[in-house]
Amino acid sequence: MxxxxxxxxxxxxxxxxxxxxxxxxxxxxxxxxxxxxxxxxxxxxxxxxxxxxxxxxxxxxxxxxxxxxxxxxxxxxxxxxxxxxxxxRAPRTAALLRLGGTHGPLLGALVDRLADAVPDARVSTCTSWSERELARLLAEGRLDFALAGTCGSAAPPGAAGLVWREVAVDPVFVMLAAGHPLAGRAELDLAELADAEWACVPGDGCFGDCFTAACARAGFTPRRMYETDTAALVHLVQVGRAVGTCRATFPTTPGVITRPLTGTPLTWRHLLGWHTVTQRDALATTVLAQARMAHAGVAARSDSYTAWLSARRDPVPPALP
Structure with a gap:
């Protein structure tokens, strides 16, 4: 035997x-x-x-x-x-690009740019609130690339064989109703919002803990945090029920304005991930370059972000190679 x-x-x-x-x-x-x-x-x-x-x-x-x-x-x-x-399971050519990402304007902007940069590719997308789920799909070969993010300098989602490269770093802004008493201010101190109720989108990273810690440094504890999808978050802000947290690239929305926080107490790092076994270096380089240009385009369409960038002497560090 x-x-x-x-x-x-x-x-x-x-x-x-x-x-x-x-x-x-x-x-x-x-x-x-x-x-x-x-x-x-x-x-x-x-x-x-x-x-x-x-x-x-x-x-x-x-x-x-x-x-x-x-x-x-x-x-x-x-x-x-x-x-x-x-x-x-991985495509051997660029005929199919399976992209994953968290909800936001960056994924759509990347799809738009890839349509020109890789015109022969058929692009499919998958969205999830969970960075860990996106990492799992990459590890299993069910996605080719994933746009995810981490709060501040937190480590990216872990899985053997995955590579993560920085696309950009954004400040975290707050969303206010257009009629909010502080809406006319160019920048807000977090302590000025001590009496607010808050809303944010879900995730499985450390943002909630980091936000609570930033509030503690500002001298208060958040009264309430509504964790919900983007549409519900926008509604809560529009009707004045809550102040929202968002990345600085959040698109212009009727009845809502976005404002930076003094001292930039919170940042968000955009990442592009792929698996070393299933992706060719040339394609990964192309997709990463397009992701960075997509972010620049999205940022340029935000008046509040553009004003914040132009006013800073020490802008957000550029993406790493």
């Missing part, structure tokens, strides 16, 4: 369970069938792997040797299978 991967999985299951009975249950086998299979494996390997006793099984010296190799082989094979699946 030749040793197969399923035999190694059986050995590991018996060692983890500590008894043939429990291992048989976990493997969905009858205990006699598992015992017979173990005997065949032991004959193939030349000796006993486990000592049987009243209270279960104990690994022999030969069993320890086999288990040590198993701990290396099985994860390596699993990784190979996952990597092969990602590669098989």
């Amino acid at each position: 030749e040793l197969e991967l399923r035999h190694l999985k059986t050995i590991r299951a018996i060692a983890d369970a500590g008894s043939l009975t429990r291992a048989a249950t976990e493997l969905g086998l009858a205990q006699p069938a598992l015992s017979a299979q173990l005997k065949r494996i032991e004959r193939a390997l030349g000796g006993a792997l486990f000592e049987r006793g009243r209270h279960g099984v104990r690994v022999t010296a030969l069993g320890e040797l086999v288990l040590e190799r198993t701990r290396v082989v099985l994860p390596a094979v699993t990784e190979l299978q996952q990597e092969a699946a990602r590669f098989a």
Whole structure:
């Protein structure tokens, strides 16, 4: 009998369970069938792997040797299978570009630019509030590129093999109703909004904690935070129910104005991610360059952001190469 991967999985299951009975249950086998299979494996390997006793099984010296190799082989094979699946699902040409992103103007602007930069490509999009979900889709080969973001200097979503490059850094602005008493101000101190109720879009990063910490530094605790989709957020701001938080690139919306906060207590870092196995360097370079130009175009269409940039002596640092 030749040793197969399923035999190694059986050995590991018996060692983890500590008894043939429990291992048989976990493997969905009858205990006699598992015992017979173990005997065949032991004959193939030349000796006993486990000592049987009243209270279960104990690994022999030969069993320890086999288990040590198993701990290396099985994860390596699993990784190979996952990597092969990602590669098989990835398009080998630019005929299809699968883009993911969080909700906002940047994804649409990138799609628009890629239509000219890669005219032969058919672009599909997927949106999610979760940066972690976008990272998972990249890791599984179900997306080619993803636009995500992190609060301040927080680490990007983690997954083996993913590359994240900075597109731009934006200040976080506040959204006010056009008739708000502070709407005529060019810039607001966060402490001036201590009595406000707040609204923001959901996410699985640290923005909520960072916002609360910024409010604490300003001397107050937020009265309430409505976490909702963009349309509901805009409505809450328009009717004066809440003050919203937004990236500085938030598009002009009737009945709503955006204003910077004094001292820029919060920033948002736009990132483009891809998987090293499934993407060619040339295509990744093109998409990253187009993402940066898309951001510049979106920023230029925001009057409040343009005014903020022109007034600063120390502008937001440029995107990293």
